[in-house]
Amino acid sequence: MRRNWWKILSVILLVYTFIAGLLVKLPPGVAYEQSNMYESMRNFFFHVPMWFSQLAVITVSLVYSIKFLRNPLAKYDWYAADFAATGTVLGSLGLLTGAIWANYTWGAPWNNDPKQIGAAIALLVYLAYFVLRNSLTDIDKKGRIAAVYNIFAYFIYIPMIMILPRMVESLHPGGKEGASGGGNPGLGGSSLDPAMRAIFWPAVIGWILLAVWITTLRFRLKALEEKKYSTV
Amino acid sequence: MRKGNQIIALIKKDLLLEVRQQYTFYGIVLYVASTIFVLYLAMGQPETKVWNGLFWMIQLFICVNAVAKSFLQDSRGRMLYFYSIAGAKDFILSKLLFNAGLMIIMSITSLLLFQLLLGDVLVNPLLFTGIACLGGISLSLVFSFLAAIAARAQQNAALMAILGFPLIIPQVLLLMKISTIAFSDVIQSGLAEMCAVLAGLDILVIALAVILFPFLWKD
Numbered sequence: 077m078r079r080n081w082w083k084i085l086s087v088i089l090l091v092y093t094f095i096a097g098l099l100v101k102l103p104p105g106v107a108y109e110q111s112n113m114y115e116s117m118r119n120f121f122f123h124v125p126m127w128f129s130q131l132a133v134i135t136v137s138l139v140y141s142i143k144f145l146r147n148p149l150a151k152y153d154w155y156a157a158d159f160a161a162t163g164t165v166l167g168s169l170g171l172l173t174g175a176i177w178a179n180y181t182w183g184a185p186w187n188n189d190p191k192q193i194g195a196a197i198a199l200l201v202y203l204a205y206f207v208l209r210n211s212l213t214d215i216d217k218k219g220r221i222a223a224v225y226n227i228f229a230y231f232i233y234i235p236m237i238m239i240l241p242r243m244v245e246s247l248h249p250g251g252k253e254g255a256s257g258g259g260n261p262g263l264g265g266s267s268l269d270p271a272m273r274a275i276f277w278p279a280v281i282g283w284i285l286l287a288v289w290i291t292t293l294r295f296r297l298k299a300l301e302e303k304k305y306s307t308v
Numbered sequence: 309m310r311k312g313n314q315i316i317a318l319i320k321k322d323l324l325l326e327v328r329q330q331y332t333f334y335g336i337v338l339y340v341a342s343t344i345f346v347l348y349l350a351m352g353q354p355e356t357k358v359w360n361g362l363f364w365m366i367q368l369f370i371c372v373n374a375v376a377k378s379f380l381q382d383s384r385g386r387m388l389y390f391y392s393i394a395g396a397k398d399f400i401l402s403k404l405l406f407n408a409g410l411m412i413i414m415s416i417t418s419l420l421l422f423q424l425l426l427g428d429v430l431v432n433p434l435l436f437t438g439i440a441c442l443g444g445i446s447l448s449l450v451f452s453f454l455a456a457i458a459a460r461a462q463q464n465a466a467l468m469a470i471l472g473f474p475l476i477i478p479q480v481l482l483l484m485k486i487s488t489i490a491f492s493d494v495i496q497s498g499l500a501e502m503c504a505v506l507a508g509l510d511i512l513v514i515a516l517a518v519i520l521f522p523f524l525w526k527d
Contacts, residue, residue, distance in 0.1 A: 204470045228520060235478070
């Protein structure tokens with residue numbers, strides 16, 4: 077029980093997110109009140125945490141890749157791959173929730189927005205990572221080469237999502253220097269009021285914990301499978 | 309031998325191989341020429357924006373083909389030999405430098421052919437030549453390292469493209485943005501800044517390659 081507190085916390089936070097996120101009274105008098113954004117703003121509590129948790133798990137995946145290069149233990153490689161897989165699922169969900177939202181507020185699911193492009197690139201990079209992994213049969217070599225690509229890709233991807241949104245106009249909050257909320261590729265600070273913040277940050281933590289939980293389950297499943305076949 | 313000398317010796321070795329097996333070099337030149345000729349037949353002489361887009365896309369494919377063989381041509385035994393006489397860092401640096409040089413030649417060749425066949429649209433040819441060389445270097449650095457990964461995975465250029473195309477997007481977008489400047493006669497601001505970002509990315513790629521290559525190298 078003591079060791080599982082974070083799983084309970086994750087469930088509580090997510091239940092809170094779903095109830096409060098769908099029921100909370102959206103603050104009146106904000107810029108988007110009159111726009112077609114207003115009620116769909118609730119998607120903010122579900123769409124944005126996907127990206128926070130995706131970034132968190134691919135960072136953990138990076139850490140395990142570095143650990144594997146320093147000390148080649150199979151479990152580090154599995155963790156790196158499993159966290160990357162969870163990140164890919166979260167990225168797909170983020171893209172999907174974003175596309176639904178965009179369909180209602182911007183008129184089309186895909187708008188060539190720099191952040192949509194960045195999200196698509198992340199998916200392509202991690203799918204390529206799995207193609208590379210599966211093309212290798214030697215287990216030790218697989219771990220090492222996949223880890224090298226994982227690290228290389230991460231350190232190119234992060235500067236890219238810092239540079240890309242600054243270069244072009246974006247429909248998302250934050251974007252090109254000088255535009256409203258510009259200069260910051262992430263959130264535009266002014267669009268978040270305290271009531272929303274009180275739901276948003278718990279949601280981020282809840283989703284991250286859930287992502288870690290799912291990954292550890294996958295890892296344990298893999299470890300059990302390995303044990304089953306190695307004893308026979 | 310001092311460090312610099314080792315790198316120079318390794319580059320000399322690559323040059324010598326290139327001179328002895330000239331068919332590979334001319335093969336790439338022919339690839340460049342025939343791709344651009346086919347493009348000319350398909351597109352004629354397009355407007356500047358299309359010209360620009362096509363130019364960088366062709367550079368991308370030329371780079372994949374030119375750089376792909378750099379790690380595939382060395383057999384395992386020979387790699388082992390290099391390992392015993394030179395360090396991994398010298399080896400990757402020599403490859404990066406050699407491929408950068410190769411891509412500069414290819415960029416200039418394809419720029420000349422583009423000018424000849426797809427129309428002379430450049431307002432500032434000297435500036436654009438510089439941008440093309442810088443772009444060629446940027447592309448070659450990323451793909452050299454991916455070629456090393458693909459070679460270790462005993463894969464061909466197709467894997468390189470899968471691994472590399474998502475990663476090369478920031479460089480290509482930056483290059484397109486920079487090169488629009490060469491098409492307009494008004495001096496746009498931010499050119500130096502964007503070139504600096506590109507150079508910064510190049511340095512990042514070199515640093516990553518130097519740090520990570522030793523792990524790829526040993527078997």
